[in-house]
Amino acid sequence: MHHILTLNSGSSSIKFALFAVNGTPVEKVRGQVEGLGSMPRLKAQTGQSVLADEVLDEARVNDHASGLAAVLGFLQAHFAADTIAAVGHRIVHGGPDYTEPVVLDDARLAELEEFRPLAPLHQPHNISGVRAAKKAFPNAVQVGCFDTAFHRAHPWVNDTYALPRELYDQGVRRYGFHGLSYEYVENRLHEVAPHHADGRVIVTHLGNGSSMCAIQGGQSVGSSMGFTALDGLPMGTRCGQLDPGVVLYMMSELGMSAEEIEDVLYRRSGLKGLSGISHDMRLLEAAGTPEALQAIDYFVYRIRREIGAMIAILSGLDALVFCGGIGEHAVRIRERICQGFDWIGIELDETRNRHGSTVISSDRSRVRVFVIPTNEEAMIASHTARLMAEASSPAIG
Numbered sequence: 001m002h003h004i005l006t007l008n009s010g011s012s013s014i015k016f017a018l019f020a021v022n023g024t025p026v027e028k029v030r031g032q033v034e035g036l037g038s039m040p041r042l043k044a045q046t047g048q049s050v051l052a053d054e055v056l057d058e059a060r061v062n063d064h065a066s067g068l069a070a071v072l073g074f075l076q077a078h079f080a081a082d083t084i085a086a087v088g089h090r091i092v093h094g095g096p097d098y099t100e101p102v103v104l105d106d107a108r109l110a111e112l113e114e115f116r117p118l119a120p121l122h123q124p125h126n127i128s129g130v131r132a133a134k135k136a137f138p139n140a141v142q143v144g145c146f147d148t149a150f151h152r153a154h155p156w157v158n159d160t161y162a163l164p165r166e167l168y169d170q171g172v173r174r175y176g177f178h179g180l181s182y183e184y185v186e187n188r189l190h191e192v193a194p195h196h197a198d199g200r201v202i203v204t205h206l207g208n209g210s211s212m213c214a215i216q217g218g219q220s221v222g223s224s225m226g227f228t229a230l231d232g233l234p235m236g237t238r239c240g241q242l243d244p245g246v247v248l249y250m251m252s253e254l255g256m257s258a259e260e261i262e263d264v265l266y267r268r269s270g271l272k273g274l275s276g277i278s279h280d281m282r283l284l285e286a287a288g289t290p291e292a293l294q295a296i297d298y299f300v301y302r303i304r305r306e307i308g309a310m311i312a313i314l315s316g317l318d319a320l321v322f323c324g325g326i327g328e329h330a331v332r333i334r335e336r337i338c339q340g341f342d343w344i345g346i347e348l349d350e351t352r353n354r355h356g357s358t359v360i361s362s363d364r365s366r367v368r369v370f371v372i373p374t375n376e377e378a379m380i381a382s383h384t385a386r387l388m389a390e391a392s393s394p395a396i397g
């Protein structure tokens with residue numbers, strides 16, 4: 001039996017999963033290293049049974065590289081390396097040209113490495129994940145699946161900034177991210193509510209990184225993230241939409257270096273910056289301090305603002321979908337986001353919302369509201385399996 005391993009280095013965790021492939025990939029094991037930088041923990045499960053749940057030594061596992069080594073060590077101890085035929089990687093930035101998954105060779109890796117400055121919380125870890133997986137599983141094919149690919153066919157007005165043309169030509173464009181998550185959720189929506197999936201859909205991915213996507217006919221037509229994964233909604237530690245004048249002011253008046261500004265915008269802003277407590281929504285909801293409440297107020301406010309903008313892009317709305325750690329679990333946040341949208345036809349059902357049912361709107365609600373747990377790993381495995389099948393089938397014609 002062949003397996004596909006998937007690796008997904010997010011900003012706050014490394015998620016992995018192992019799929020058996022015999023046609024459609026079937027998930028066998030999933031796990032993650034979380035708490036990188038504070039209490040690192042490795043968890044793995046197969047179905048409902050726990051395979052591993054261990055607190056890792058903070059002195060040994062303190063960054064993405066050592067977190068990844070812990071993941072690979074766990075996998076090598078439990079699964080024979082030669083059964084892993086392919087490793088599918090989430091690569092956050094694919095720039096303008098990577099519009100679909102590809103087999104990663106050295107030339108492509110070098111090209112993708114150039115996008116490091118455009119995704120400093122992700123791209124370096126994605127690339128070193130590929131290098132580490134190559135070493136651990138030298139006979140496996142390495143496949144890259146891009147967060148940006150889902151948005152590449154979006155309309156030009158969503159692709160550009162109003163900057164001089166030459167900057168667009170040099171690649172300064174709006175790319176949009178979380179594409180693997182949007183693709184998965186859109187596919188699931190087709191299964192649970194095909195009629196709505198064909199209509200005007202907004203998907204809100206609210207995790208440690210948060211973004212939104214307007215989808216029509218299965219195609220991304222608007223997204224909140226831009227050139228980098230900083231733009232749009234406020235996030236765990238990222239600022240979201242910002243007047244570029246603030247960056248100029250930091251440079252010229254506050255004398256901050258590019259590194260210092262990067263640190264503020266990517267690591268010290270968002271929920272963490274506003275609350276002064278944490279990037280973690282659970283801790284903010286529990287803390288209830290005035291600053292934590294304001295951080296949550298700002299988060300909800302910006303999401304509601306973006307929903308308004310996307311309704312305008314779509315000329316209406318048929319389905320609103322929540323996903324990501326916050327979108328899937330934070331009952332009160334979902335309720336607050338939906339409040340006051342009765343004019344567009346959104347009415348939540350309190351009981352359904354509290355239970356996190358798939359449909360959380362009332363039967364009267366004109367817009368259907370869904371909670372669909374995202375699964376970037378399943379999307380990566382499916383792309384990887386397809387690429388492997390294409391590679392092994394004889395060319396036609």
Ligand SMILES: Nc1ncnc2c1ncn2[C@@H]1O[C@H](COP(=O)(O)OP(=O)(O)O)[C@@H](O)[C@H]1O
Nearest residue numbers: 010012207208209280281282324325326329330
């Ligand atoms: N029950 C919950 N209530 C509120 N927030 C939650 C809950 N469970 C998880 N979260 C939040 O989800 C976020 C992490 O989302 P996730 O999608 O797992 O992150 P990542 O972007 O690293 O993949 C954190 O802010 C966490 O607090």
Ligand SMILES: CC(=O)OP(=O)(O)O
Nearest residue numbers: 010011177208209229
């Ligand atoms: C693109 C992005 O923000 O990803 P994540 O949510 O995994 O940090």
Ligand SMILES: [Mg+2]
Nearest residue numbers: 010207208209
């Ligand atoms: Mg994520």
